[in-house]
Amino acid sequence: MRLLEADARHRIRFTLNGRAVEGWAEPRLLFSDFLRHEIGHTGTHVGCEHGACGACTVLVDGKAMRACLLYAVQLDGRDVRTVEGLAEADGRLNDLQAAFRKHHALQCGFCTPGILISLTQLLDEEPGADEARIRDVLSGHLCRCTGYHGIIAAALDIAATRRAAGGKD
Ligand code: FES
Ligand code: FES
Numbered sequence: 001m002r003l004l005e006a007d008a009r010h011r012i013r014f015t016l017n018g019r020a021v022e023g024w025a026e027p028r029l030l031f032s033d034f035l036r037h038e039i040g041h042t043g044t045h046v047g048c049e050h051g052a053c054g055a056c057t058v059l060v061d062g063k064a065m066r067a068c069l070l071y072a073v074q075l076d077g078r079d080v081r082t083v084e085g086l087a088e089a090d091g092r093l094n095d096l097q098a099a100f101r102k103h104h105a106l107q108c109g110f111c112t113p114g115i116l117i118s119l120t121q122l123l124d125e126e127p128g129a130d131e132a133r134i135r136d137v138l139s140g141h142l143c144r145c146t147g148y149h150g151i152i153a154a155a156l157d158i159a160a161t162r163r164a165a166g167g168k169d
Pocket of ligand 1: 056068
């Protein structure tokens with residue numbers, strides 16, 4: 001039987017949290033499913049699978065993107081960072097993660113990986129981001145538990161720290 005093009009698996013190679021990764025993916029395989037089911041990186045969560053909830057957000061070449069709106073084959077040659085890549089090299093929480101703990105910015109934690117990723121991009125690009133900018137970014141994420149107050153407090157805490165350290169905004 002002839003293999004249909006839609007069923008053919010393609011080799012993909014990319015960088016994931018600083019390490020080279022390779023695997024095989026059918027053209028229709030979502031990147032979120034590739035991460036979770038093909039290579040066992042389950043830190044990236046999947047909620048709606050249609051771009052609405054933000055749970056699956058990852059950084060692709062430094063930009064926050066919905067992994068459920070990307071096909072795995074599109075990631076060939078790209079640089080990807082997921083929530084598993086946020087901690088310090090020695091395993092300690094990074095400053096944003098520690099601020100989430102300090103400000104009780106999570107309850108069930110389902111939304112947390114995606115929110116950490118989007119705030120990572122924001123606070124890297126705009127270290128002194130104000131509350132309006134933080135709320136703007138959080139508007140792309142659904143959290144059913146926290147009411148967002150702790151999340152905003154954590155982000156403002158890091159923005160203030162980075163502003164004091166002389167980061168640009
Ligand atoms: S699972 Fe991707 S945005 Fe909801
Ligand atoms: S902490 Fe439960 S959905 Fe955000």
